[in-house]
Amino acid sequence: MxxxxxxxxxxxxxxxxxxxxxxxxxxxxxxxxxxxxxxxxxxxxxxxxxxxxxxxxxxxxxxxxxxxxxxxxxxxxxxxxxxxxxxxxxxxxxxxxxxxxxxxxxxxxxxxxxxxxxxxxxxxxxxxxxxxxxxxxxxxxxxxxxxxxxxxxxxxxxxxxxxxxxxxxxxxxxxxxxxxxxxxxxxxxxxxxxxxxxxxxxxxxxxxxxxxxxxxxxxxxxxxxxxxxxxxxxxxxxxxxxxxxxxxxxxxxxxxxxxxxxxxxxxxxxxxxxxxxxxxxxxxxxxxxxxxxxxxxxxxxxxxxxxxxxxxxxxxxxxxxxxxxxPGPEPALEAEEWFSGQNADPILVSLRDGYVPIKNRELKVTKKNILDNKPPTVPRRSYSSCESGFSRVSLDDLLEEIKCLRATVESQEKRISNLENQLHELSNGTA
The missing domain is CATH 2.130.10.10 (YVTN repeat-like/Quinoprotein amine dehydrogenase)
Incomplete structure (x- = not known):
């Protein structure tokens, strides 16, 4: 049997x-x-x-x-x-x-x-x-x-x-x-x-x-x-x-x-x-x-x-x-290390005492500036009012103004984010 x-x-x-x-x-x-x-x-x-x-x-x-x-x-x-x-x-x-x-x-x-x-x-x-x-x-x-x-x-x-x-x-x-x-x-x-x-x-x-x-x-x-x-x-x-x-x-x-x-x-x-x-x-x-x-x-x-x-x-x-x-929340490699050919297993964590999520970490993006490779500047040409009705500003002047405006926007965005976080803490009674 x-x-x-x-x-x-x-x-x-x-x-x-x-x-x-x-x-x-x-x-x-x-x-x-x-x-x-x-x-x-x-x-x-x-x-x-x-x-x-x-x-x-x-x-x-x-x-x-x-x-x-x-x-x-x-x-x-x-x-x-x-x-x-x-x-x-x-x-x-x-x-x-x-x-x-x-x-x-x-x-x-x-x-x-x-x-x-x-x-x-x-x-x-x-x-x-x-x-x-x-x-x-x-x-x-x-x-x-x-x-x-x-x-x-x-x-x-x-x-x-x-x-x-x-x-x-x-x-x-x-x-x-x-x-x-x-x-x-x-x-x-x-x-x-x-x-x-x-x-x-x-x-x-x-x-x-x-x-x-x-x-x-x-x-x-x-x-x-x-x-x-x-x-x-x-x-x-x-x-x-x-x-x-x-x-x-x-x-x-x-x-x-x-x-x-x-x-x-x-x-x-x-x-x-x-x-x-x-x-x-x-x-x-x-x-x-x-x-x-x-x-x-x-x-x-x-x-x-x-x-x-x-x-x-x-x-x-x-x-x-x-x-x-x-696998826990910490990366084992940076993007550049992986790109260069390195490998690594995920970093492990113990769950013996349970897992507590970490607080908000801001992801920062650093884009390469395409203007770093801009073509050589050409000599400035000014036009009289009879030719164009205004004086043409140079490309460099425009780029500098854009750079300043972008910095201002980023600064205000960070200030708004900080104020929102403070508001969140106050509403939860943690401040």
Whole structure:
């Protein structure tokens, strides 16, 4: 008589549960555009959701603690002239988020810790380089200010956000629409999926394909789902991959191991209503005191519903086996170091005492002045009133005046920011 051997795993009994009604985010006009991104991005401070917007594209940013009904006049982040297609929080600054749009641009925004009185319409920097819509953006996992964008022009651009420059433009590696892009663990390689049904592993700094045409998968899992888009989320700390079908109403999760058959089905979380999108909280934003190993933010038509995944444990002590050290907010490399060829794994932090988000850190952009390479000045020519009706000022004079005005504007912006922060502290009774 044979006995069935049950595979041992601490994740066999992951329990998924939606939060109570008063902990949801209600009355949000989730975007109805037909695009394959998750429409939602979350970090330990904020929840961002792409929303319906007239006269351009916009997304809304909510403090995680501000649950319940969202005021219809809540400020948005709106600077694009066409729908926003993708958003992504910077892993090294919880107050910085990037957005990609149908208007062919990428914008990077600084979000204050307080709720602004009016909509945010001025990005820190606008990145222009694509000729068609930009539908994918993702930050480098360990280098500061490195951002990747992919557009419908079949081009991938890797930017240094700190200078607003394009570091690499990969415009000859894909012959068709790019479906998705992700970095590897240390950001030395990227992997892409494409409409031509090929998976490519690319060295972005060498601008060459290092692996492609994977004909035989090491494991194949049949999915009982519709033809909707699958949104995969991978947690390297637990080696669990979560699959959320857009338009589906379930979250399926699998454990990945180094031995055959490599992929092990764990369970499925099911609900009644389908999801329009899904956000995935970084590990440092979870509640370790409740053995929470994942948290999803499920988008409905008019609300966002957090779903908590926990591993049942009776002990109230910190569970070391569930929470290995995880990537923290400090970058391991500067953009220039990565550009020069260096690699480094993310800097890890312990979650033993929980994670406390750090205060707002301003992202400074130092653009190279195109006027530093201006052509040689030509001798000034003055015109008498009978020739032109006025004396023509020189180009140098105009440039000097622009420089002075720009310095004045920057000074006033800093003063406004400081005053707003003081107002925030006074309103919270911390001053």
């Amino acid at each position: 044979s006995r069935r051997v049950v595979r041992q795993s601490k994740f066999r009994h992951i329990f998924g549960q939606p939060v109570k009604a008063d902990q949801m985010y209600e009355d949000i006009r989730v975007s109805k555009i037909t695009w394959d991104s998750s429409f939602c991005a979350v970090n330990p401070k904020f929840l961002a959701i792409i929303v319906e917007s007239s006269g351009g594209g916009a997304f809304i940013v909510l403090s995680l603690s501000k649950t319940g009904r969202v005021d219809k006049n809540h400020p948005t982040v709106s600077g694009h002239t066409a729908p926003v297609l993708d958003i992504d929080w910077c892993p090294h600054n919880d107050n910085v988020i990037a957005s990609a749009s149908d208007d062919t641009t990428v914008m990077v925004w600084q979000i204050p810790d307080y709720t602004p009185i009016r909509s945010i319409t001025e990005p820190i920097v606008t990145l222009e380089g694509h000729s068609k819509r930009v539908g994918i953006i993702t930050w480098h996992p360990s280098a500061r200010n490195i951002l990747l964008s992919a557009g419908s022009d079949n081009v991938i651009i890797i930017w240094n956000v700190g200078t607003g420059e394009a570091l690499f433009t990969l415009d000859e590696l894909h012959s068709d629409l790019i479906y998705n892009v992700c970095w590897n663990y240390n950001g030395s390689l990227i992997t892409t999926t494409c409409k031509d049904k090929k998976v490519r592993v690319i060295d972005p700094r060498k601008q060459e394909i290092v692996a492609s045409n994977f004909e035989e998968p090491i494991a194949l899992q049949e999915m009982d789902t519709s033809n909707g888009v699958l949104l995969p989320f991978y947690d390297p700390d637990s080696s669990i991959v979560y699959l959320c079908g857009k338009g589906d109403s379930s979250i399926r999760y699998f454990e990945i191991t180094a031995e055959p058959p490599y992929v092990h089905y764990l369970s499925t979380f099911s609900s009644k209503e389908p999801q329009r999108g899904m956000g995935f909280m970084p590990k440092r934003g979870l509640d370790v005191s409740k053995c929470e190993i994942a948290r999803f933010f499920k988008l409905h038509e008019r609300k966002c519903e957090p779903i908590v995944m926990t591993v049942p444990r009776k002990s109230e002590l910190f569970q070391d086996d569930l929470y290995p050290d995880t």
